[in-house]
Amino acid sequence: MNEHQIGIVGGGLAGLTAALALSRHGYDIAVFESVPYPHHKVCGEYLSNEILPYLDALDINLFAAGGKAITRFEISSIQGKKAECQLPLGGVGISRYAIDHLLYQTAKQRKVTFYFEKVSDIRFDGKGFTVVSRQRSVRASIVIGAYGKRSGLDKTLNRSFIQKKTDWLALKVHYTYPEFPDDLVALHNFKGGYGGLSNTESGHVNFCYLAQYKVFKEFKEVSAFNERIVSQNPHLRDFLRKAEPIFEDSLSIGQISFESKEPVVNHILMCGDTAGLIHPLCGNGMAMAIHSGKLVSECVHDFFNGRHKKRPDLEEAYKKSWNQNFKDRLRYGRIFQRLLLQPQLLHWGIATLAQSETWLQKMITKTHGKIVSS
Ligand SMILES: Cc1cc2nc3c(=O)[nH]c(=O)nc-3n(C[C@H](O)[C@H](O)[C@H](O)COP(=O)(O)OP(=O)(O)OC[C@H]3O[C@@H](n4cnc5c(N)ncnc54)[C@H](O)[C@@H]3O)c2cc1C
Numbered sequence: 099m100n101e102h103q104i105g106i107v108g109g110g111l112a113g114l115t116a117a118l119a120l121s122r123h124g125y126d127i128a129v130f131e132s133v134p135y136p137h138h139k140v141c142g143e144y145l146s147n148e149i150l151p152y153l154d155a156l157d158i159n160l161f162a163a164g165g166k167a168i169t170r171f172e173i174s175s176i177q178g179k180k181a182e183c184q185l186p187l188g189g190v191g192i193s194r195y196a197i198d199h200l201l202y203q204t205a206k207q208r209k210v211t212f213y214f215e216k217v218s219d220i221r222f223d224g225k226g227f228t229v230v231s232r233q234r235s236v237r238a239s240i241v242i243g244a245y246g247k248r249s250g251l252d253k254t255l256n257r258s259f260i261q262k263k264t265d266w267l268a269l270k271v272h273y274t275y276p277e278f279p280d281d282l283v284a285l286h287n288f289k290g291g292y293g294g295l296s297n298t299e300s301g302h303v304n305f306c307y308l309a310q311y312k313v314f315k316e317f318k319e320v321s322a323f324n325e326r327i328v329s330q331n332p333h334l335r336d337f338l339r340k341a342e343p344i345f346e347d348s349l350s351i352g353q354i355s356f357e358s359k360e361p362v363v364n365h366i367l368m369c370g371d372t373a374g375l376i377h378p379l380c381g382n383g384m385a386m387a388i389h390s391g392k393l394v395s396e397c398v399h400d401f402f403n404g405r406h407k408k409r410p411d412l413e414e415a416y417k418k419s420w421n422q423n424f425k426d427r428l429r430y431g432r433i434f435q436r437l438l439l440q441p442q443l444l445h446w447g448i449a450t451l452a453q454s455e456t457w458l459q460k461m462i463t464k465t466h467g468k469i470v471s472s
Pocket residue numbers: 107108109110111112113130131132133139140141142143144145146215216217218244245246247248249250251268269294306307308354369370371372375376378381382383384385387
C-alpha cells in the first residue's frame with residue numbers, strides 16, 4: 099500500500115492551494131482528482147483580488163496567464179433597472195480551465211503526486227487514514243477533504259446536508275461577444291435565478307447562471323428557458339441575441355446545496371466548498387477556496403512541527419480559524435440571496451442603490467474578506 103504524509107481528496111482551487119502551500123515545506127503529498135486537467139467547470143470565473151498577494155507568494159500569476167483586470171460591477175433587476183459601482187478591491191476574469199491547470203502544473207513541478215482517480219471512501223482508524231479509490235488504497239497521516247460542493251463521499255461520511263433536497267441548478271457557456279468590456283463583472287436577475295457575465299483570459303465571455311429547478315423544469319430545454327425566462331431581463335436578452343456560444347452544450351450541475359456544513363468530519367479537515375459554499379452572487383467562493391487551502395495548510399504544518407501536540411488540537415485550531423474567517427461572509431451571502439430572489443424588492447433596492455455607489459460597495463465588502471498575504 100502506498101503511503102504519503104498528506105492525502106488531499108479533490109484537486110480544485112482549495113485542494114491545489116493546500117498542496118502548493120504544503121509542498122513549500124517538503125511534505126510528501128498526494129492529490130486525488132477524479133477528472134484530468136485541464137477541464138471546464140461550472141463557475142462564474144470572477145476571482146476577487148483579495149487573494150492575489152497570496153497567490154503571488156505561491157508563484158501563481160494570473161495576469162501572466164491572461165487574466166483580465168476587473169474593476170467595475172453592475173447589477174440589474176428583471177425589468178433591467180441597473181445599479182453600478184467601482185469594486186472596492188476588484189478582481190480577475192479567468193476561466194477555471196486555465197487557473198486550475200496552472201495550479202496543477204505548478205504543484206507537479208513541486209513534486210506533488212497526482213492520482214487521477216475517484217475516491218470512494220476515507221477511513222480513519224485512530225492512527226491515520228486509508229483513502230480508497232477503485233485502483234488503490236493509500237495511507238496518509240492527514241487527509242484534507244477538498245472535493246467540492248457535493249460528492250458520493252458526503253453520503254459515505256453520512257453528512258447531514260446531503261439528506262436535504264435542494265432546488266438549485268447551474269449552467270455555464272463561454273461565448274464570443276467582442277463588445278463585452280474586460281473590466282466589468284455584471285450580475286443580472288431573472289425569474290427564479292440570476293446570471294453573471296465577465297470576460298476570461300481567452301477573450302470569451304463566461305455566462306454562468308443559477309436557477310431554481312421548479313422554474314427551470316417547466317421548460318426542460320436550456321434554449322427554451324433562455325428565451326422565455328432568462329431573456330425577460332433586457333440586458334441578458336441583448337447578450338443572448340448577439341453572442342455566439344463556443345460550447346456545443348451548456349455545462350450543468352444540479353443539487354447545489356447552500357446548507358451549513360462542518361469544517362471537520364471524521365477527523366478529515368474539509369476546505370473550499372466541502373466546508374461551506376457561499377452564494378455565487380457574492381463572487382467570493384473561489385477566493386474562499388484558496389484562502390481555506392492556506393488556512394488548512396498552516397494548521398497541518400503546525401501539527402507536523404509540534405505546535406499542535408495532538409490531533410484534537412489541530413482540529414480545534416482549524417475549526418476556529420475557518421469560522422473566524424468565513425462564517426459571517428456565508429451569513430451575509432444568505433441574506434443577499436434572499437433579497438435577490440424577490441423581484442419587486444430587488445427592483446426597488448436597485449433603484450435605491452443606483453443613487454449611491456457607497457451603499458453597493460458596502461454590501462460587496464460584507465461578502466468579501468480582507469487582503470490575504472503569505
Ligand atoms: C453557478 C456558480 C457560479 C459561481 N461563480 C463564482 C464566481 O464567479 N466567483 C467565485 O469566486 N466563486 C464562484 N462560485 C463558487 C466557486 O465555484 C467555488 O466556491 C469553488 O469552485 C470552490 O473550489 P473547491 O476547490 O472547493 O471545489 P471544486 O473547484 O469544485 O473542486 C473540487 C474537485 O474535487 C474533485 N472531486 C470531487 N469528488 C471527488 C472524489 N470523490 N474523488 C476525487 N476527486 C473528486 C472534482 O473533480 C473537483 O475538481 C460559483 C459557484 C456556482 C455554483
